[in-house]
Amino acid sequence: MKIYEMTNEERIRLLVQTGYLTTKQAELLQSRRTISLDLANSLSENQIGSFSLPYGFATDFVVDGQDYLVPMVIEEPSVIAAASNAAKRIKNSGGFRTFPSSRVVYGQIVLENLTETDIETLEKKNSEIFECAQQAHPSLIKRGGGIVSLRFNRYDGFLEIELGIDTVDAMGANMVNSILEKTAHKISSLVSGDILCSILSNSGQGQVITAEAAIDFEQLKTKSMSGSEVAFRIVKLANFAKQSVKRAVTHNKGIMNGIDAVYLATGNDFRAQEAAAHSFAFESGQYQPFSEWRIKDGQLLGTLKMPIELGSVGGAISALPMAQLSLAIMKITNSKQLQSVVAAVGLANNLSALRALVTTGIQAGHMGLQSKSLAVSAGASGFEIEEVSKRMNQTKNYTIENAKNILMKLRG
Ligand code: NDP
Numbered sequence: 001m002k003i004y005e006m007t008n009e010e011r012i013r014l015l016v017q018t019g020y021l022t023t024k025q026a027e028l029l030q031s032r033r034t035i036s037l038d039l040a041n042s043l044s045e046n047q048i049g050s051f052s053l054p055y056g057f058a059t060d061f062v063v064d065g066q067d068y069l070v071p072m073v074i075e076e077p078s079v080i081a082a083a084s085n086a087a088k089r090i091k092n093s094g095g096f097r098t099f100p101s102s103r104v105v106y107g108q109i110v111l112e113n114l115t116e117t118d119i120e121t122l123e124k125k126n127s128e129i130f131e132c133a134q135q136a137h138p139s140l141i142k143r144g145g146g147i148v149s150l151r152f153n154r155y156d157g158f159l160e161i162e163l164g165i166d167t168v169d170a171m172g173a174n175m176v177n178s179i180l181e182k183t184a185h186k187i188s189s190l191v192s193g194d195i196l197c198s199i200l201s202n203s204g205q206g207q208v209i210t211a212e213a214a215i216d217f218e219q220l221k222t223k224s225m226s227g228s229e230v231a232f233r234i235v236k237l238a239n240f241a242k243q244s245v246k247r248a249v250t251h252n253k254g255i256m257n258g259i260d261a262v263y264l265a266t267g268n269d270f271r272a273q274e275a276a277a278h279s280f281a282f283e284s285g286q287y288q289p290f291s292e293w294r295i296k297d298g299q300l301l302g303t304l305k306m307p308i309e310l311g312s313v314g315g316a317i318s319a320l321p322m323a324q325l326s327l328a329i330m331k332i333t334n335s336k337q338l339q340s341v342v343a344a345v346g347l348a349n350n351l352s353a354l355r356a357l358v359t360t361g362i363q364a365g366h367m368g369l370q371s372k373s374l375a376v377s378a379g380a381s382g383f384e385i386e387e388v389s390k391r392m393n394q395t396k397n398y399t400i401e402n403a404k405n406i407l408m409k410l411r412g
Contacts, residue, residue, distance in 0.1 A: 001058055004081065020329050022067055028321060035320065043316060055322065056264065057329065058083035061345045062095030065394055067167025071326035071343055072261035077263070077369035079257045082352035083345055089219040090348065093299065097212045098340035104148055104206025105172040107199065109161040113192035119159055121191055128163070129183060131309045133163055136182040137175055143168045161187065164206060169335040171269060171311030173198035176200040206309025211343035214299040222359045227238070231300040233358035251289045252281060255304065258349035262342050267316040267323030276307040304347040309341040327338050367398045378403035384410060
């Protein structure tokens with residue numbers, strides 16, 4: 001039986017049988033427990049409850065030779081199906097390859113009202129400043145990370161002291177902010193100017209990763225189009241996105257569909273990721289797609305390049321039981337590995353969207369799945385959801401009104 005045809009219980013049982021879940025983890029899922037009030041209160045403010053979203057997993061990911069089931073949290077129909085569908089085509093062609101970057105987070109200490117003498121003093125004392133920053137979080141050095149760069153950048157009326165910090169497996173926002181504030185304290189003892197602020201940059205420039213997939217034409221064919229025709233049409237559409245900002249934004253939204261879903265499933269900060277990704281898209285001065293597609297050696301070659309700003313420890317990742325469960329399902333042991341999986345998911349969702357667009361159009365698959373949420377919005381429950389969805393798919397009329405009419409007839 002196909003995974004998408006199973007019941008929720010059958011899927012959980014399969015994950016236990018195949019070693020992705022322990023029985024204890026399966027119980028956590030089956031208990032349908034939300035987070036405790038204590039945890040909610042310790043994570044954010046003015047709590048009155050917790051908010052659930054669908055939690056599923058994408059199948060068939062082979063990334064750098066390793067098999068993954070990828071947990072995803074998303075309310076949008078078809079994203080998990082699309083990721084799995086493309087991952088299978090890519091698996092059949094050899095899988096994803098990734099080229100991880102450094103794990104450097106940049107931080108800024110912004111000073112104003114400095115004299116030239118102040119700036120010279122700071123530049124002369126750069127090793128003292130570097131050492132102060134290094135000692136601000138000694139456990140990072142023990143883990144093989146720590147301060148990797150220190151630069152002085154002059155702006156009109158400001159001096160920026162930019163620290164590059166390898167945060168190892170943590171996303172690092174809190175760590176970096178703490179290091180910056182301690183370093184700023186030292187700086188204020190050296191010069192008379194004012195510290196305007198000390199904060200990490202979410203640019204993600206030290207965490208740009210590349211993921212690649214070469215897909216055999218055979219894997220791309222549809223009932224009415226050959227694989228090579230699909231491949232060439234994908235290349236054309238991806239090239240169009242380089243010229244049209246309106247298209248590039250939607251191209252990238254499709255990539256973020258998958259990426260954000262894994263961020264949510266792993267307790268990562270998707271706001272930080274969105275900020276990093278979209279600033280990167282604009283790096284050349286013209287908003288660009290995160291991925292490129294071309295034909296190489298008789299295959300369709302997709303390359304995704306973008307910052308992936310995340311952690312596998314710290315923050316909400318370590319606090320949320322479901323985030324821990326997601327990392328366990330993926331058998332993630334470090335943040336670079338998670339970056340690679342996330343980049344692969346982005347590229348998979350991109351391939352599915354492009355393939356659908358240049359062949360049957362996006363709505364054929366999308367609305368087939370969206371019809372279930374329309375059925376629920378119309379008031380269907382239990383077996384009615386499947387039945388209303390099926391009848392909507394037969395009529396291809398995807399409106400709430402149609403869903404309500406079908407439901408009324410169904411109920412007699
Ligand atoms: P934490 O403050 O939780 O710091 C990371 C923790 O992980 C540290 O306690 C560290 O221990 C521990 N750790 C254990 N193993 C490792 C390892 N292998 N590598 C690195 N650290 C390890 O989280 P972050 O600093 O990552 O901050 C992330 C949080 O900050 C997110 O929740 C984010 O939403 C939030 N945030 C984001 C901002 C932004 O993006 N602009 C701004 C402010 C906050 P030890 O102390 O012993 O080193």
